[in-house]
């Protein structure tokens with residue numbers, strides 16, 4: 001992030017990888033140390049993007065095809081970036097985002113069968129230069145992740161448009177996330193999400209602490225001045 005003082009961390013992975021729990025734990029840890037933290041998610045995170053989220057996750061846009069869905073994800077992302085993420089970063093905030101551009105590459109690009117060039121063009125417009133400093137990919141075999149996601153869903157809601165898909169599709173997504181990590185090792189860290197919750201939290205804390213030190217962001221947020 002050339003023109004910002006904050007740190008932008010995105011979390012990626014398949015269903016049931018435990019992203020939300022880990023985001024909550026990291027946010028608590030960073031706040032305890034005096035950092036300004038914003039937790040947000042995609043699709044959504046700004047009023048405009050939350051409106052689009054409903055259209056996407058209900059499946060209302062599915063009948064119009066993957067291209068339409070990809071453009072809607074990109075529209076939501078751009079609103080979220082310009083209204084929420086960029087302003088937060090320029091205030092020196094640490095932004096923790098549950099899913100970001102890599103989800104579009106994987107869900108719409110790889111398993112949605114859209115051409116990589118098309119997806120990359122959409123991403124350029126959507127993120128408009130705001131690329132995560134660090135992306136944590138929580139990796140779990142599809143079967144295990146879905147089992148967890150189902151347990152959670154049956155207690156609260158029905159599976160969403162993307163959770164309903166076949167096991168093979170979920171496994172393909174896992175491979176696609178690992179592929180992105182292999183291509184962008186500077187930005188991406190793969191974390192074994194089958195470890196205990198505490199071990200995952202400790203691994204994430206170590207990675208983020210190093211990033212904060214490298215970006216010269218001190219606790220107590222002198223960056224906020």
Ligand code: TYD
Nearest residue numbers: 015042043073099100103104107108162163
């Ligand atoms: P959400 O309920 O936030 O799920 P999760 O806990 O899995 O993050 O639902 C988001 C769904 O939207 C998820 O199935 C992945 C999908 N998605 C895309 O297909 N493309 C995208 O660009 C994003 C951000 C999400």
